[in-house]
Amino acid sequence: MLTDQYELTMLQAALRSGAAHRRCTFEVFARRLPQGRRFGVVAGTGRLLEGLETFRFRRNELDFLAERGIGDDDTLDFLSSYRFSGDISGYAEGEIYLPHSPVLQVSATFAEACLLETFVLSVLNHDSAVASAAARMVIAAGGAPESGGRPCVEMGSRRTHEFSATAAARAAGVVGFAATSNLEAGRSWGVPTLGTAAHAFTLLHDSEEDAFAAQVETFGPGTTLLVDTYDVEAAVRKAVEIAGSTLGAVRLDSGDLVAQAHEVRKLLDSLGNSATRIIVSSDLDEYAIAGLAAAPVDAYGVGTRLVTGSGAPTASMVYKLVQRQDSKGAEVPVEKASPNKASAGGKKQALRNLDADGRAAAEIISTDATPEHSGYSGRNLHVPLVVSGSVTPGTTGPEGVRAAAQRHRASVEELPAAAQRLSEGEPVIPTVFV
Amino acid sequence: MLTDQYELTMLQAALRSGAAHRRCTFEVFARRLPQGRRFGVVAGTGRLLEGLETFRFRRNELDFLAERGIGDDDTLDFLSSYRFSGDISGYAEGEIYLPHSPVLQVSATFAEACLLETFVLSVLNHDSAVASAAARMVIAAGGAPESGGRPCVEMGSRRTHEFSATAAARAAGVVGFAATSNLEAGRSWGVPTLGTAAHAFTLLHDSEEDAFAAQVETFGPGTTLLVDTYDVEAAVRKAVEIAGSTLGAVRLDSGDLVAQAHEVRKLLDSLGNSATRIIVSSDLDEYAIAGLAAAPVDAYGVGTRLVTGSGAPTASMVYKLVQRQDSKGAEVPVEKASPNKASAGGKKQALRNLDADGRAAAEIISTDATPEHSGYSGRNLHVPLVVSGSVTPGTTGPEGVRAAAQRHRASVEELPAAAQRLSEGEPVIPTVFV
Secondary structure (H helix, E strand, O other): OOOEHHHHHHHHHHHHHOHHHOEEEEEEEEOOOOOOOOOEEOOOHHHHHHHHOOOOOOHHHHHHHHHHOOOOHHHHHHHHOOOOOOEEEEEOOOOEEOOOOOOEEEEEEHHHHHOOHHHHHHHHHHHHHHHHHHHHHHHHOOOOHHHOOOOEEEOOHHHOOHHHHHHHHHHHHHOOOOEEOEHHHHHHHOOOEOOOOOHHHHHHOOOHHHHHHHHHHHHOOOOEEEOOOOOHHHHHHHHHHHHHHHOOEEEEOOOOHHHHHHHHHHHHHHOOOOOOEEEEOOOOOHHHHHHOOOOOOOEEEEOHHHHOHHHOOOOOEEEEEEEEEOOOOOEEEOOOOOOOOOOOOOOOEEEEEEOOOOOEEEEEEEOOOOHHHHOOOOEEOEEEEEEOOEEOOOOOHHHHHHHHHHHHHHHHHHOOHHHHOOOOOOOOOOEEEO | OOOEHHHHHHHHHHHHHOHHHOEEEEEEEEOOOOOOOOOEEOOOHHHHHHHHOOOOOOHHHHHHHHHHOOOOHHHHHHHHOOOOOOEEEEEOOOOEEOOOOOOEEEEEEHHHHHOOHHHHHHHHHHHHHHHHHHHHHHHHOOOOHHHOOOOEEEOOHHHOOHHHHHHHHHHHHHOOOOEEOEHHHHHHHOOOEOOOOOHHHHHHOOOHHHHHHHHHHHHOOOOEEEOOOOOHHHHHHHHHHHHHHHOOEEEEOOOOHHHHHHHHHHHHHHOOOOOOEEEEOOOOOHHHHHHOOOOOOOEEEEOHHHHOHHHOOOOOEEEEEEEEEOOOOOEEEOOOOOOOOOOOOOOOEEEEEEOOOOOEEEEEEEOOOOHHHHOOOOEEOEEEEEEOOEEOOOOOHHHHHHHHHHHHHHHHHHOOHHHHOOOOOOOOOOEEEO
């Protein structure tokens, strides 16, 4: 039922006209990147494939539709036995995308493929928006921890819909965030989770000392103490007094983080706590993280700006019919001619063209089955995700997230240096239509 | 599991320190409205209360936590029998809020109330952000249809997370949207649903005529035909030819909507189809809707900008401990002193102060149990939502949405005329702390 009603009305009318059984290819792409962004990141593919396996219309759903008069008997019959039996290929999860990159291709009868539109776009638009923003935060933090960057921790669950939150935590994991506060993301996709305390915990106790003592007694001195409920300097002194020299970390969640980080670092060092780390949070985005690069900070907690895509909460991807059978069974390209919303017909191939140094040079999009013949070569970006209704192993669950994280790292490393710039600019490589 | 890990670590440490059983009050509020907005709308309350009834930790969840080493035996024991048994009061769903309005108050032991933070904020932040944006779109459309405005239809499911989509459709229903494309919102909350066809349906057929004929044959001439796949004028002529004078509506989804609406209206009238309505969609927001006010348009389809809160995708509400028992059992106010994030201690009362004409004049917030004694009177904004763990009847399901829509209409009508302005400005009434 996570579906727009028009998917069902189109199905009904197409069953009636007979066109429902024409074999079709739909493609997912974004006409443009969010304002000034250099690249986008495909994310959500694994979630999409997990959802596909349970995309069914059961008794409850069919009863609701019948009650509302949505769909005639033929339509409800079709829905009751619906299982996607077609093929899906697309960019591997974690891959970079650019304007017009055909990130997903769904090939099936119109009836089977049309029904998936809403769900496919919901997943890819949300998760790719978050991943695309989060990838810039990881760049600002100096890269993923494996590449020597400072760890970023996702903690935005409280600022977005409860299920968006788990998907956002997953998307952040794909692009190199080290952990999340969201427990469900840990359970469903194996994302490392963490969390210690909010200001409420300090306020609950009769004094800050009581709160710190309770936390250290429970979790040991390696815990992270939140030191900005009252006076930061006094709190750091108390924290060190209570936890000793092995205090794990202190967290700053308000005020001028750059100045405070310097002061707290100096204070910690002077107290003999040079191994105690400093974690900062408080409305961080890629720019604030970059602004903290020279400050003595060990990890970033990122919330609101991550889950809302740092100004671009949707990836604006669309799902367009590009090819279908005609009345004689031949597959023909189709495209609409609406002003500002034109799209190119025909099933596409996509290559990441590389220069002699192995750097990405262009996104080659072609309706030619073998763009190599047009003089272009490179990395074929389409991988099989579903073959005759069966999901490719390794693409879902924790395994899918791990593979996506690996793909993402490799794809970012392949990009020209301009990809690392946070300032507004053009897409990092051009999209070339062959 | 739709919960931040720190809720559980705080619980564990508080169980250990003994403070977990102190009676507490947490309040939800937003420090400010999104940039330039005149008011906000509380939404999601019904969803929150529905979720509360299933907020449990079952075997699966407890096993996951134990495996990850999150929570000791006492914590897991507590969680295994967790059921919220406290009280929740707050602004009725659909009510207007302003900076610092205490929109929700949760009173229970720390252990019980702390666990709800993430879920409560996820729901209220998302749904209130969408409702606050959608309320402005309804204003731009001339008010809810009952008040003579042009109907707005929510069709943003494809641009946001699949479950955010259903919640967004519900939130739009609360503020006066006439319908949604989202089927699940229809099933769960009785929101009217609708939908006809996308461009793919036209492209699927050998000609636009074939597509229109299939749709009219299936749904009758009262259907809505999408006329901008190829040439709008030619499509309108075909539509009228096929459906006749009782053609329900045509939809325009691209290009210059104002100019096209005028042309299409003229054409329809000249063909004798003066009763055929014109529906427009395509990146509409409150400003685009206002810009179409003088155009001959009959309904608005709103997608992306609705589900992303029209620039403000989260309401930035926080959940703060404001009062708790001390070691002697007395309830004392608490507040933190962090720079830029200070909050006022003590459990609040809230009144909407009205002038002699019954217009809202100020938001009165007081820690005094009876602000009337301080010389202020008005409408008490807090209603009981949960009493000793039992959810107030009429607040959930389709009934809750209907009540919220009614409350919303009354609250908007009570506001000064400046509330109708879309331009940036100050909150429409001041927040007064007594």
